[in-house]
Amino acid sequence: MPYPSPSNSKLFVGGLSWSVDEKSLKDAFSSFGEVTEVRILYDKDSGRSRGFGFVCFTNQGDATCAKDAMDGKALLGRPLRISCALEKVRGAPVVIPRLSSNVDDTSLKR
Numbered sequence: 001m002p003y004p005s006p007s008n009s010k011l012f013v014g015g016l017s018w019s020v021d022e023k024s025l026k027d028a029f030s031s032f033g034e035v036t037e038v039r040i041l042y043d044k045d046s047g048r049s050r051g052f053g054f055v056c057f058t059n060q061g062d063a064t065c066a067k068d069a070m071d072g073k074a075l076l077g078r079p080l081r082i083s084c085a086l087e088k089v090r091g092a093p094v095v096i097p098r099l100s101s102n103v104d105d106t107s108l109k110r
Helices: 022-032 060-070
Strands: 006-014 035-042 049-057 081-086
Touching: 006 060, 022 035, 022 049, 022 060, 049 060, 060 081
Parallel strands: none
Antiparallel strands: 006 049, 006 081, 035 049
């Protein structure tokens, strides 16, 4: 089964303050290039931000520049964690490889 691949121009933005909305997130990233979409995910029960979202750029270069410049920077008092977003694979589970439980420290040093 193929793993989801990182999107070239879509960024995952974590560590968002609850007071950040789509407009303030777009404003924070628009100086790096044309932002085509901003989406913050909200809890369906409380209606409060889940603390992460996505920012899409028109091209990969702008997204890379924004990621490099903004990762770790504070937005409304909270440091952002930014990475390239993984494409959503519909109908297939996303599998994240893990070390097997029988691996110990000595085998990792080899």
